[in-house]
Amino acid sequence: QVQLVESGGGLVQAGGSLRLSCAASGRTFSSCAVGWFRQAPGKEREFVAAINRYGGGTTYADSVKGRFTISRDNAKNTVYLQMNSLKPEDTAVYYCAARYSSTYSPSTNRNEYDNWGQGTQVTVSS
Numbered sequence: 801q802v803q804l805v806e807s808g809g810g811l812v813q814a815g816g817s818l819r820l821s822c823a824a825s826g827r828t829f830s831s832c833a834v835g836w837f838r839q840a841p842g843k844e845r846e847f848v849a850a851i852n853r854y855g856g857g858t859t860y861a862d863s864v865k866g867r868f869t870i871s872r873d874n875a876k877n878t879v880y881l882q883m884n885s886l887k888p889e890d891t892a893v894y895y896c897a898a899r900y901s902s903t904y905s906p907s908t909n910r911n912e913y914d915n916w917g918q919g920t921q922v923t924v925s926s
Contacts, residue, residue, distance in 0.1 A: 802826040802898045802915045809894060809920030812886055816924070820881040822896030822917060830874040833899055833906040835913055836881045838892035838922075845895070849881060850906035857904045864890075886924045893919040 808820040822834060835850035849860045849870040858870050867886075872879040879896060897913035907913070 802829055804896050804917035806896050806917045806920040809922045811923045814924055814926050816886050817884045822879040824877045829877045831900050833901040834879040835897050837910055838894045840892040845910055847908040852906045888924045888926045891924050893921050895919045
């Protein structure tokens, strides 16, 4: 099992930036693909971005492509989500999730992730 803790959320104006962090405990974190998901009030949790265990394979939702960047530092057991050009529609609780995987392309399916953090709130004002 991997325990995950998100941080870095907050209130920002439209057009601003935030960097979310997902800190993991456990020696096997480097064997995990990690995804970021978000859930707005009244909506289903949706995929945002994911990165493979090596850091070389990433994938993004169309809605954030070109604005968000996912990265990881396995030495620090941390995955980051750099969010630029934020929009009010990016407002949500953001969750990171991990799954043991060695595939190059990380999964975008939330049901395939079995370790989740508690979430961090991101609010973008217009």
